[in-house]
Amino acid sequence: MEKRVVFQSRILPYLLLAPQIVVTLVFFIWPASQAVFQSVLQEDAFGLSTTFVGLENFEVLFTDSHYLSSFYVTVFFSTSVAVVAIACGLFLAVQADRVIHGATAYKTLLIWPYAVAPAVAGVLFLFLFNPNLGLFVFALRSLGYNWNHALNGEQAMSLVIVAAAWRQISYNFLFFLAGLQSIPKSLIEAAAIDGAQPVRRFWTIIFPMLTPTTFFLLIMNMVYAFFDTFAIIHQVTMGGPGGATNIMVYKVYRDGFVGLDLGGSAAQSVVLMIIVIGFTVIQFRYVERKVHY
Amino acid sequence: MVENRPWMTVLTHMVLVLGIALVAFPIWVAFVASTHTLQTLLNPPTPLLPGGEFFENYYRALTEGAKAVGAPVWSMMVNSLVMALGISLGKIVISLMAAFAIVYFRFRGRIFFFWLIFITLMLPVEVRILPTYKVVSDLGMLDTYPGLIIPLIASATATFLFRQFFMTVPDELVEAARVDGAGPLRFFKDILFPMSRTSIAALFVILFIYGWNQYLWPLLITTDESMYTMLIGINRMLAAGDSQAEWQVIMATTMLAMLPPVAVVVLMQKMFVRGMTETEK
Numbered sequence: 128m129e130k131r132v133v134f135q136s137r138i139l140p141y142l143l144l145a146p147q148i149v150v151t152l153v154f155f156i157w158p159a160s161q162a163v164f165q166s167v168l169q170e171d172a173f174g175l176s177t178t179f180v181g182l183e184n185f186e187v188l189f190t191d192s193h194y195l196s197s198f199y200v201t202v203f204f205s206t207s208v209a210v211v212a213i214a215c216g217l218f219l220a221v222q223a224d225r226v227i228h229g230a231t232a233y234k235t236l237l238i239w240p241y242a243v244a245p246a247v248a249g250v251l252f253l254f255l256f257n258p259n260l261g262l263f264v265f266a267l268r269s270l271g272y273n274w275n276h277a278l279n280g281e282q283a284m285s286l287v288i289v290a291a292a293w294r295q296i297s298y299n300f301l302f303f304l305a306g307l308q309s310i311p312k313s314l315i316e317a318a319a320i321d322g323a324q325p326v327r328r329f330w331t332i333i334f335p336m337l338t339p340t341t342f343f344l345l346i347m348n349m350v351y352a353f354f355d356t357f358a359i360i361h362q363v364t365m366g367g368p369g370g371a372t373n374i375m376v377y378k379v380y381r382d383g384f385v386g387l388d389l390g391g392s393a394a395q396s397v398v399l400m401i402i403v404i405g406f407t408v409i410q411f412r413y414v415e416r417k418v419h420y
Numbered sequence: 421m422v423e424n425r426p427w428m429t430v431l432t433h434m435v436l437v438l439g440i441a442l443v444a445f446p447i448w449v450a451f452v453a454s455t456h457t458l459q460t461l462l463n464p465p466t467p468l469l470p471g472g473e474f475f476e477n478y479y480r481a482l483t484e485g486a487k488a489v490g491a492p493v494w495s496m497m498v499n500s501l502v503m504a505l506g507i508s509l510g511k512i513v514i515s516l517m518a519a520f521a522i523v524y525f526r527f528r529g530r531i532f533f534f535w536l537i538f539i540t541l542m543l544p545v546e547v548r549i550l551p552t553y554k555v556v557s558d559l560g561m562l563d564t565y566p567g568l569i570i571p572l573i574a575s576a577t578a579t580f581l582f583r584q585f586f587m588t589v590p591d592e593l594v595e596a597a598r599v600d601g602a603g604p605l606r607f608f609k610d611i612l613f614p615m616s617r618t619s620i621a622a623l624f625v626i627l628f629i630y631g632w633n634q635y636l637w638p639l640l641i642t643t644d645e646s647m648y649t650m651l652i653g654i655n656r657m658l659a660a661g662d663s664q665a666e667w668q669v670i671m672a673t674t675m676l677a678m679l680p681p682v683a684v685v686v687l688m689q690k691m692f693v694r695g696m697t698e699t700e701k
Binding site: 130131132133134136139140143144148151155156158159215223225233234236237238240242243244245246247248250251252253254255261264266293297298302354357379380383384389396399400403404407 | 556667
């Protein structure tokens with residue numbers, strides 16, 4: 128779609144665009160191309176010499192067991208976060224959609240955790256599950272279960288999943304509630320007259336009509352778990368124990384800033400860029416057209 | 421609901437209340453912890469009811485901070501506020517200008533610039549941290565407000581939102597403005613800007629939260645305690661080294677760090693929902 132009527136001016140449009148273009152070039156395009164460029168170079172830690180090594184950094188990456196395990200950890204982590212957060216959000220939205228009185232009040236009471244920073248979510252759960260003084264740890268101990276996420280990889284993983292999903296429930300709740308409220312009531316009434324019970328009505332009518340929303344949320348939650356959970360990992364586990372929660376974004380940071388492996392870190396950045404591009408393409412091709420609010 | 425079964429309604433309400441309680445529980449525990457002495461917290465189980473140290477802990481946090489970090493929380497709060505406002509206002513201003521240029525002018529390279537901006541959608545700061553850090557350090561912007569703000573304000577979501585909105589503005593308005601002899605800047609100031617106010621407000625809410633909650637970027641580029649944002653301050657307090665982390669101060673700081681974005685969401689709920697559904701699309 129184009130505007131029929133436009134203004135004529137030689138320099139004004141360039142002046143208007145200038146700030147955004149300058150910032151984009153300096154802080155986006157230049158660093159991103161540097162990352163691509165560096166990913167084919169081998170540099171020593173002091174930056175004294177560089178050699179062109181082609182795709183060797185990537186070869187090293189994909190044969191490195193640490194990187195592969197970080198890849199699996201990321202996939203497991205983001206899928207779990209998405210599934211947990213979507214299931215809880217959907218369940219609560221269905222309940223809120225049912226009540227005639229107070230739906231707005233419930234909405235207000237449920238959406239605010241979205242404003243809580245991932246870093247803060249990390250601290251909250253770190254406190255609740257602190258091996259020395261955490262409330263949940265105390266409760267688990269009295270049930271005979273020993274909790275120490277600093278030593279146990281599976282416990283560390285479940286902790287970061289819960290912390291990451293906690294904040295995302297409200298986001299999913301909001302989108303599901305909007306989706307539910309746009310389903311024509313006559314459809315559900317017709318099914319009820321035909322004798323379909325609530326559970327059956329949910330799976331045969333309501334849920335299929337929510338698939339576009341669910342798919343959209345799946346993508347958004349995956350993107351969130353991939354990129355926005357850095358703070359949670361950094362606060363709660365630092366990628367440990369033994370790399371059990373070392374998600375890819377955290378590994379880029381660790382290898383680049385702590386390990387000073389510039390080529391390897393750049394190659395990892397490039398892999399991440401390809402993943403983001405993949406998500407963006409899916410989002411635009413499938414989600415854009417099919418989701419209606 | 422289709423059927424009228426009172427016990428079902430009661431059950432639904434109960435489930436919802438339980439859900440809210442579960443979601444709010446971590447925050448409640450944090451609040452309770454911020455009102456006790458460290459000594460109480462170190463002897464589990466943590467109490468579930470507030471203690472009497474509310475004023476002491478918050479006063480101490482605001483004026484001194486924890487022992488591990490030399491900066492008081494009020495100065496971190498100022499830094500977080502400057503960063504959040506800088507990102508939200510900066511992004512809105514440059515996006516309005518860029519979207520206006522792309523929609524209302526025909527000029528050489530328009531499509532090229534459009535795609536250049538579009539690409540940034542695919543480059544979150546997390547995937548290009550090292551080279552971006554290098555650029556910022558070469559420009560001497562480490563430990564400065566511009567360094568905290570500018571690298572984060574260019575992303576394209578806001579530009580696309582305004583572009584989409586401008587597309588829906590009827591052509592007749594431009595025609596009328598031109599017949600009346602108004603230039604582009606006049607048209608922007610008197611017609612387009614007032615019409616965009618709700619979009620701007622919705623976007624502001626979302627961007628303020630985004631800016632306030634930034635973590636990775638300030639973590640990288642602030643080394644001076646006086647430049648810490650609240651979230652970085654909390655992280656440094658946790659990493660107390662050999663000494664015991666001062667949980668009562670950390671929890672007070674956490675509550676303070678949560679307050680502004682949560683207040684914005686609760687007070688501007690309508691704007692927030694609008695901003696969220698629009699920007700995420």
